[in-house]
Structure formats: structure tokens, C-alpha cells
Amino acid sequence: MPSRRVITGRSQEPRRRFAEELRLLRAERGESLRQLAETLGWDASLFGKLESGATLGSPEVAQALDQHYGTGGLVLTLWELAVGDPAQFKERYRRYMALEAEAISLWHYGGSTIHGLLQTPHYARELLAEGSLKSEELDQQVEARIGRRKVLEGDDASPFRVILSEAVLRNSLRVLQNWREQLQYLLEVAERPNITLYVLTHGTGLHGLMDTPVTFLRLPDGHTVAYTENIVRGELVEETSRVEGLQRRYDAVRDLALSPAESRMFILRTLEDVPCEPSI
Structure with missing residues (x-):
């Protein structure tokens, strides 16, 4: 050697x-x-x-x-x-990425897109491509995002609780086979003991996180931080009172969602509705 x-x-x-x-x-x-x-x-x-x-x-x-x-x-x-190096990510995400790697538990609400930890490479590429990245930078960002998934893998993987709006599951990728693979991946990860997946269906009414995708990270010292994001910017929220306010909203949204078993069935039905593209 x-x-x-x-x-x-x-x-x-x-x-x-x-x-x-x-x-x-x-x-x-x-x-x-x-x-x-x-x-x-x-x-x-x-x-x-x-x-x-x-x-x-x-x-x-x-x-x-x-x-x-x-x-x-x-x-x-x-x-x-x-x-796993946080330096691969854009500057505004770096502190969040470092905390995500340390987190002992995570929970998330997504109103428009699938969380990065649950994305397939095709989904990540199509989403990140909307940011007008150069080809080389796009490759790096996709690799880095997929590399983050190891946080949820292994015997000591962190618990992850996710609420997905039905809108997320209706907004398919351009290539239907890639979309089928993404839905299949959601079904696969939903079977893991550390991942709990909820679907918030249309018709549940207005709620406190409608325009606020948010991820919570519980850190080893017992402190919880939140990360909110929109298409323009992301914000790491560390002030206790603000985090607790977001948590109360999250809990209220979870009460409106389908149970984990019902959510898996909903995703399965959504997958079955995706037409198979004909072979060429």
C-alpha cells in the first residue's frame, strides 16, 4: 500500500x-x-x-x-x-448541510417538491437544472444531493418524518419512466423503519405551512433548528420561539394528513395511474 x-x-x-x-x-x-x-x-x-x-x-x-x-x-x-462534503453545496446551504449530517432526527413538510434526501438522481437533475447551472456544476450538485441520502441509511440511521402535499405527487417529471422510478423509490423508503411518510391530500383546507416548505433538525445537544425555503432563498431558523411556532404549524398539518398506511396506498395508486411509455 x-x-x-x-x-x-x-x-x-x-x-x-x-x-x-x-x-x-x-x-x-x-x-x-x-x-x-x-x-x-x-x-x-x-x-x-x-x-x-x-x-x-x-x-x-x-x-x-x-x-x-x-x-x-x-x-x-x-x-x-x-x-459528504458540505462544501459541494451552494454557500447558503452549507451550514444547513453540516447540521443535517449531525441531526439525530429530522421532520419535513413539502408543498411543491420532494425533499432532497428522498430524490432519485433523475428528479434531482431535472429540479436542479431549473437553476441554469452549467453542465459540470449540475453534475456535481446532483452527486452531492444523492450523497446526502446516507444520513437515512444503515442500522443507526436518523428517523425522518415527511409530509408531502398531494401537489408534489401530481407534478411529474418530463420523462414518465423517471417519474415512475421516483414514485417507486418513495414507496421503497416508506417501508424503512426510520422513515414515516404522510400525504396531505387536496381538499383538507387552508393551513399554516401552505407557502412554507420546512425541515426540522433535532441536534445531539437536544436543540432543534428549522430550515425554510422558497425559490429565491432559504433561511436557517435557530431562535427557539420561532422554531416552536413552526413546529406547532407542522403538528397541525400532520393531523390533517393521511395515515402512513393510507399514504403508501395513495402513492401506489398515483404510480399505477402513470402510463408506461411505449418501448421504441
Whole structure:
């Protein structure tokens, strides 16, 4: 196994560190990108993007590189750190992302879109593309968003309670197969013991969160913060009285929603109503 490299000021950022390490490992082997691609079975352009920092790839690619270079898990560890690095996100989200990673429980109300922790890559890409991101930045943002889902995975995953407005489930993606995959993913995660999903159907009347998507994070010290967001900006709410006011509104909305079992059936019926696109 290669000796541990000195971490310079340039390589302290996880994403840059990952790309730098891959360049150095390949240089030590004296391999070209084409030779690496022929050995591992992925396209050479992928490894070029990994080494430039344009993409992070998948855990399967990182594992294959670990095995190829004999680094005993180093590459995969660097990949995990890069995927989970809050610095990948736009500045206004960074503190929220850091707190989200620490949270011991989360709960959310979504009135227009699916929460990032429950999005498929196709959903995240179509949503983030509305922000006019350049192709490379869009790839990075999608990878970073999907990487956040590890908060909800594993034996010690944080509990997550989600209320989705029916409007969220009626606003489909442009490609119907991608939308089917998103609905199927919601059904899958709803079966996890740490995730409770509610649907707030049309006709329940006006409520206190109609124009306020909000996520609550309970932190290890027992303190709870809230994050509200609209298309223009997001706000991290830490003042206790304001958080408690939002929580009361959230509880009132939950009382109006379908039960978790009824909500799963509602999502299943919504999925069944999505037409299958004909094969070409």
C-alpha cells in the first residue's frame, strides 16, 4: 500500500484531495487513462473527469480503483468524504448541510417538491437544472444531493418524518419512466423503519405551512433548528420561539394528513395511474 501523502493546503478539500490522489496513483503506475479504462472496463473519459474533479463517480468505481491500486480502502474512504462534503453545496446551504449530517432526527413538510434526501438522481437533475447551472456544476450538485441520502441509511440511521402535499405527487417529471422510478423509490423508503411518510391530500383546507416548505433538525445537544425555503432563498431558523411556532404549524398539518398506511396506498395508486411509455 502506498505511503500516506502529506496533506497540503491545496488538498485539504475532500473533492480536490480525491482527484489529486487518483492522479498520483495512476502516475505512480505509469498508466494512461486509456490503459486504466481497458483494465477496469469503464470509459477513459470517466477517469479523466474523476482526476479533474468534474465528477465523483460511483462507489463501485471507487472500489474498483481501490482493488486496482491495492490501496486497502483509501480510495473509497476519500470518495465517501468527498460525497459528504458540505462544501459541494451552494454557500447558503452549507451550514444547513453540516447540521443535517449531525441531526439525530429530522421532520419535513413539502408543498411543491420532494425533499432532497428522498430524490432519485433523475428528479434531482431535472429540479436542479431549473437553476441554469452549467453542465459540470449540475453534475456535481446532483452527486452531492444523492450523497446526502446516507444520513437515512444503515442500522443507526436518523428517523425522518415527511409530509408531502398531494401537489408534489401530481407534478411529474418530463420523462414518465423517471417519474415512475421516483414514485417507486418513495414507496421503497416508506417501508424503512426510520422513515414515516404522510400525504396531505387536496381538499383538507387552508393551513399554516401552505407557502412554507420546512425541515426540522433535532441536534445531539437536544436543540432543534428549522430550515425554510422558497425559490429565491432559504433561511436557517435557530431562535427557539420561532422554531416552536413552526413546529406547532407542522403538528397541525400532520393531523390533517393521511395515515402512513393510507399514504403508501395513495402513492401506489398515483404510480399505477402513470402510463408506461411505449418501448421504441
